[in-house]
Amino acid sequence: GAGVSQSPSNKVTEKGKDVELRCDPISGHTALYWYRQSLGQGLEFLIYFQGNSAPDKSGLPSDRFSAERTGGSVSTLTIQRTQQEDSAVYLCASSLAGGGGLGTFGSGTRLTVV
């Protein structure tokens, strides 16, 4: 596609439920990143995928968070047993290669846990 696509754009869920957020990166981009942005805050790194290498999961805040990237393309971020503090905008980004940082961000998924 023309850009990084994320779905859903908005998600409201009840506390304790599981959610899945999807990211479809730009075709051919080997690097994919998930970041989280709470209201009025900066960008918090969650996880980074680069090609077939083991992902860098050092930013995942708890074991309730996990992510997969199937076939080197689409990625799914899963949050189990959601808590209110999980409410944030979850941003995905991709780039051509791992070096040099990010290329393009998606428009994000706004998650609200009630």
Place this chain on the structure above:
Amino acid sequence: GENVEQHPSTLSVQEGDSAVIKCTYSDSASNYFPWYKQELGKRPQLIIDIRSNVGEKKDQRIAVTLNKTAKHFSLHITETQPEDSAVYFCAANCNTGANSKLTFGKGITLSVRP
């Protein structure tokens, strides 16, 4: 790990004046420094970046300078316009091997008064 700080958290300038936004970083191994602009409700957009082998880079009204010795880099916007009003994030990473995780600052809100 890397720690990136931005000060102040807000900056207000008169239209037409220049704005300078500063960031410091902690990891002397960092070698890539991008700046992102995020308008209200939108995704972050890369506006300019600099690598550690240069000290300054310009693109029309914006420029970035890097002082590796002091471990700080700055975004300069000249002839500011109301549409420059946004949150600006700086970031740093060490572009070695597979680790390209960007560490972001918390952002500075720039307001340009018409």
